[in-house]
Amino acid sequence: MSLIAVLLRLGIIGLVSLLVTAAFLYAGGWLSPDRLTPVKVVDRFEQVDGISAGFRRNHAKGLCFAGVFQSNGQGLRVSRASVFDMGEVPVVGRFALAGGQPYLPDTPQMVRSMAVRFMPADGEDWRTGMNDIPVFPVSTPEAFYEQLAVFAPDPATGKPDPARMADFFARHPESAHAIELIKARAVSSGFHNDTFNSLDAFRFVDAEGKSVAVRWSMVPDAPFEAAAAAPGADKNYLFEDLIARIGQQPVQFHLVVTIGQPGDPTNDATVAWPPERERIDVGTLSIHAVEGEDVGACRDVNFDPLVLPAGIEPSDDPLLSARSAVYSRSFWRRAGESKDPSAVTTPAADKGA
Numbered sequence: 001m002s003l004i005a006v007l008l009r010l011g012i013i014g015l016v017s018l019l020v021t022a023a024f025l026y027a028g029g030w031l032s033p034d035r036l037t038p039v040k041v042v043d044r045f046e047q048v049d050g051i052s053a054g055f056r057r058n059h060a061k062g063l064c065f066a067g068v069f070q071s072n073g074q075g076l077r078v079s080r081a082s083v084f085d086m087g088e089v090p091v092v093g094r095f096a097l098a099g100g101q102p103y104l105p106d107t108p109q110m111v112r113s114m115a116v117r118f119m120p121a122d123g124e125d126w127r128t129g130m131n132d133i134p135v136f137p138v139s140t141p142e143a144f145y146e147q148l149a150v151f152a153p154d155p156a157t158g159k160p161d162p163a164r165m166a167d168f169f170a171r172h173p174e175s176a177h178a179i180e181l182i183k184a185r186a187v188s189s190g191f192h193n194d195t196f197n198s199l200d201a202f203r204f205v206d207a208e209g210k211s212v213a214v215r216w217s218m219v220p221d222a223p224f225e226a227a228a229a230a231p232g233a234d235k236n237y238l239f240e241d242l243i244a245r246i247g248q249q250p251v252q253f254h255l256v257v258t259i260g261q262p263g264d265p266t267n268d269a270t271v272a273w274p275p276e277r278e279r280i281d282v283g284t285l286s287i288h289a290v291e292g293e294d295v296g297a298c299r300d301v302n303f304d305p306l307v308l309p310a311g312i313e314p315s316d317d318p319l320l321s322a323r324s325a326v327y328s329r330s331f332w333r334r335a336g337e338s339k340d341p342s343a344v345t346t347p348a349a350d351k352g353a
């Protein structure tokens with residue numbers, strides 16, 4: 001081989017190494033220090049809430065459940081996802097409280113969540129995380145990152161700094177409005193009679209390829225009962241109540257899909273859609289077992305909102321890809337730690353299951 005050919009080969013190898021290094025530096029945010037990265041978001045959760053080894057960095061206090069989704073076939077009108085074929089699909093899920101502190105006592109006003117993994121036989125997994133608020137407080141990942149710090153308690157007063165909050169709301173009027181709606185919501189007495197909403201919009205695609213914007217909710221069978229003003233005596237009273245109920249009989253929810261109309265925002269989870277939109281009840285979720293998450297099947301699940309089956313697609317909501325990337329980063333951190341015991345345990349787990 002001539003000297004020129006050798007030099008050329010070495011040059012190509014050097015160039016490839018340079019490009020790979022540059023790609024790693026870019027992905028790590030080193031070339032653009034102002035860019036928001038999943039690492040920065042998870043770091044901020046840890047700055048605000050501390051690190052609880054092995055726990056989710058948000059929605060840290062939770063309980064696993066198992067159940068069955070009984071599809072009534074109505075979902076096929078708008079989506080070809082196999083989960084909507086008439087019949088039963090096993091599910092694993094998780095009830096939780098928002099926030100990164102797994103040992104905080106339950107209180108009525110804390111945001112509650114339900115996450116579900118539908119596991120149809122053909123492997124077309126669908127994962128969704130829903131909160132019991134009517135809208136999300138921010139519309140972009142950048143605003144989410146900022147508000148984590150803005151709403152963190154000031155160590156001097158134990159409360160968020162009012163001047164920083166006023167400045168945030170002046171720059172984010174959509175958040176000021178969303179938080180008014182969230183504060184005005186009717187809070188139910190427990191997990192079993194609460195409604196959980198996807199908040200983000202998605203797209204359903206039917207067998208002909210027609211696509212519609214949707215949001216969905218898990219609506220309880222149990223009638224609404226308002227929460228008492230004060231928390232229960234037990235620090236885990238919300239979870240203990242749910243465990244006792246499911247010990248008696250399955251707790252049921254209906255999966256209700258709201259069909260968006262042209263003009264309904266799909267890229268802004270702070271805005272509610274008009275209440276008169278068509279809603280389709282596509283089936284019933286029956287929860288028949290709960291398990292403390294130290295031993296439960298949900299512990300090692302990442303409820304990534306972009307794990308979607310054929311027939312369900314992401315919308316243009318910028319929160320979705322950020323959630324997917326951040327959940328993955330939170331998952332890898334907690335999966336690499338030995339987990340501290342959960343606050344919430346179930347009778348089976350107490351017996352050393």
Ligand code: HEM
Nearest residue numbers: 056058059094113115129130131199200303326327330331
């Ligand atoms: C529509 C907006 C959102 C909804 C409905 C939502 C809902 C949820 C739910 C239900 C969980 C608990 C999942 C489980 O039980 O494992 C969760 C976890 C989490 N959320 Fe969100 N979330 C939203 C937005 C965000 C955003 C914007 C971020 C940050 C960019 C974020 C960060 C996290 C993290 C880090 C976890 C823990 C993930 C894990 O370790 O598995 N969320 N979210």
